[in-house]
Amino acid sequence: MNEEKVTKRQAIILIILSRLSISISTMPTIDIPPYNQDMWIVVILSAFYSTILVLPLLFLANRFVDYNLIGYMEVIYGKTLGKTLGIAYVLFFSFSSVIAAFNHVDLIGSTILTNSMNGLLIAGLGVTAIYTVSRGLIVRLRAVEIFGPVAISTIIILVILGIKESDFSSLFPILSDSTLSDIHSGALQLSFYSVDILLLAMIVPDLEDKKDINNIFFISIITSKLILVLAVIVTQAMLGLEQSRHTNFPFNLYVRMIKFPNILERIDVVFILTWLITSQARVNGFLYLAVRGLREILNKGLKEKRIVIIMGILFSVITFILTNRYPFNLIRSQLVKIHKPMFLIFIIIIPIITCIVYLFRRRSIDQGQRLLKNKGE
């Protein structure tokens, strides 16, 4: 089963779903500069920044097609430092999966299952995550390939259904209330949320065709930004600029406002189900990366199950403690503060330093790689 490879389509859908889970739930886009009707321009511009900022990671992924992120850290830095950085990345993946789970529980708990205990929701999420992660990457991606297009097309349909009730006059005038620096600052801040490149960086060795790395990245970023532009436009047009900033889940409120024939009494449930698919993809995705990273650091095989269970339980317990202690608003406001430094460290600084070290040690590293290849042959 493990010999099966990840197709380009599977990888693209995985990254898009992971991005959408944040984009259509808390929609951080709406609450960044310039805080006005020009947010859709910010989203488009952020595609450019997101690309520029992840160039070092893309370069390394293209250079070390037989290794994932943690693998080439060891090759470039040596065992000790490589493993230390690997552990840092594992912690970051775990952190990302806990935050995604926190978001997941908060949205479900405050929308459709308001009377359910957090523990029950986390147990459901945790068991599903442990099971899917334990089944391996390919099984997970097959599920993503089936449910992903359903989720994406549902979001687009929801966008179309709400157009009639939306007031697009609030989206004008264009570019007159924002300064260029505001727009660029917003686009830069928005690109800090695009940590999903790490999903790609970790599955590079499993790709069917290694030449697809750049294509996967560009198609996924363009598609996810286009969907986000549509979602932001209709949400702001439906709720108004300020109201959409006041609500925790703007797109959910937008969907609730769609007037639909009575055959479907609660259309927001359609959104929640769609969002669950995207959220599950994100939670499982980052938990999988954490498990996979830890397996590599500890030199365990891909079938090692104990790490999955331990990580899954830890993830569930931490999420449980957080959800029972803090409201999501508080966590979100803290997250805004730490998003930037974390992105800088894990997506920009470490990869740039790694690139520099690689360029200095290029000859010896390439020689070692060639030796290893010959040995393998």
Add this chain to the structure above:
Amino acid sequence: MKNRTFYISLILTVSLILSSCSSSRQIDSLGIVITMAVDMEDDEIIVTSQISSSKENASTSNQKSAGSSSDIKYVQGRGKTVYDALKNASLNYDRELFLSHNSIIIFGEELAKTGIGDIINYFSYDIGTRETAYLLVAKESKAYEILGLSYLTDDYLLTLIENAHLTAKTRNMTLVEYLRYYFYSHGLVPGVVQLTDKMEIDYEKKEKSPTRKVLDITGGAAFYKDRLQGYYSGEEMIGFNFLIDEIKRNPIVFETPDELTQGSKLFSTRGRYTTINILKSKTKLNMEVRDEKPHLIVDVNMRGTIVEETKGLNLSDESVRLGIEDACSKQIEKYIDMAMYKAQKEFKIDTFGIGIVLHREYPEVWKEVSKNWNEVFSDIDYSVNVKTSIIRTGVIDLPINIIKGRE
């Protein structure tokens, strides 16, 4: 065998856990709220809820005697906050109030004048409430007085609101629409509801007397931010709805010009009015800056059909048709003037969102005037251009009070 036992146990456990029975609420333990009335008295919030009397909600109760929970139609609670008042209602009502089907929120006039910003907060916080609930102001009364009518069926008021498009003399505005514009510097106009007297005949006394109270939703409540400023009348609301381009298929009644009936030979009684039913209407608002002052241009393009004519017009005559179109246009201009006058001279608040148009078309001018926009709005000049096109005349081309082609 071991696996089979595990899977059977798992299925049984899961089916028990996921049966949704753990926190289920039976329908006969809920009071399904369909309308809420909110008032303030002695610094306390009073929430009065109209409970659904539908079979599903009422007849499931085993007790049918008077005073049983299935007979109760209105529930009232008092508290320091809306939520507190809702929960306190359980002290005198044996069902839990269920708000997800609440489709109307009525505010008492007194409360609306002091401000509802803190009150509507609750309706945004709680996912159990509907953001699509219509907002109404109880004109000249407490909100709870509106709910006290014995003949009020579950969806009576809701149907009145949803039929607003039939006359354009009122407006339906939902909570989410209110909040969409709440943060702008212009005003808002939710609907109004009031108790009016209805003449009824007392057959024993053989006389007519105002014996019955009925609900009337004519007009609109002008708000600035969260405070009630005053009311638009029914006719002013027609102008208002033209200005905000919310006209659907409602009638326009206007006096028929005398000169148009000169060629018509009268056969029976002659009235004064013509009624055109609107088929489609489109209003475009544009701004110009004239003499360094914003100038509003209102262009209305309306197509309609003649549905009633009382004066005796020969509608197959082209000049008559043009004359009627002109008279109809003048009537619409009059409605718009009425609404603008009220907003500019009485409320001194832009309740139409004209500021948005200025912002869109002249962002630089808007930056200068946005801080005192309502003052500027009170003084702006405007011009109205209405183009009426009569495209149908119903199934007759000549009213029955004139004779065709006999001289």
